[in-house]
């Protein structure tokens with residue numbers, strides 16, 4: 001039986017969306033229109049289509065304007081770059097998100113870095129990555145930002161805590177580590193070459209798993225009382241639900257980890273809903289900064 005406090009990312013994200021909706025109203029009153037998020041989907045990847053649909057629905061819920069561009073899988077890089085240039089120049093677009101992954105003929109880095117940093121609501125542009133790394137104001141990648149808000153909600157001050165981030169991707173692991181460092185945690189970044197990963201993790205007051213390997217982080221990796229944030233979203237076969245059925249699971253083995261953790265995020269219902277809520281927050285921040293509207297900090 002799980003002992004840990006279950007961190008309810010769904011409830012937390014709903015509150016955040018309400019806060020963002022109030023910010024959107026303030027911005028609308030100041031600039032005469034709703035903040036607008038443009039989402040670009042290239043091709044028909046089914047998982048991407050679901051993410052994009054969810055993003056569009058939530059954008060509208062938060063009282064923002066959603067602009068959608070659907071391009072065929074055969075789209076070439078020049079066409080996508082020219083759409084981005086148009087949106088960069090369009091004063092009525094506040095945030096631009098290009099759904100990843102992109103088809104093979106398109107260079108993802110070139111696309112990400114073509115988005116003007118002020119509208120880069122995914123926070124992946126090298127300028128935003130550099131601003132975060134040097135402790136300056138930036139648009140912060142949504143998933144790690146969501147993890148940070150959950151951690152602050154659970155623990156209050158994170159100062160002095162040992163944090164271990166498993167995973168070093170540009171979209172989750174590295175920015176997560178930067179954010180935890182900014183909170184004055186002592187941060188370790190682990191990855192596939194880390195020796196004795198279980199021992200490294202067992203030293204963590206905060207353990208963030210962003211590995212992409214279903215249920216890899218078991219209770220043996222968890223220090224008693226630690227706060228465990230499971231970023232992973234893995235679709236695994238679930239024959240017990242019927243032939244050809246799947247279920248979603250995290251990078252953490254929930255049952256064994258929850259038996260030792262002080263608090264833990266579930267999958268689904270943990271980090272996932274926070275990612276979209278933080279995207280909306282970034283859109284509000286991007287609009288507020290461009291038009292110099294004060295919306296305060298979270």
Ligand code: NDP
Nearest residue numbers: 143167168169172191192210211212231232233271272275
């Ligand atoms: P990547 O595949 O880009 O990165 C995975 C990282 O895990 C790499 O740094 C890799 O190390 C490390 N790793 C892989 N295997 C091991 C291992 N055996 N031991 C230790 N480290 C290992 O994944 P992402 O960062 O994009 O995503 C991570 C997870 O988060 C996925 O499950 C993804 O689906 C999920 N995700 C969830 C989101 C959400 O909204 N909740 C948003 C984004 C991602 P190395 O660098 O050495 O190869």
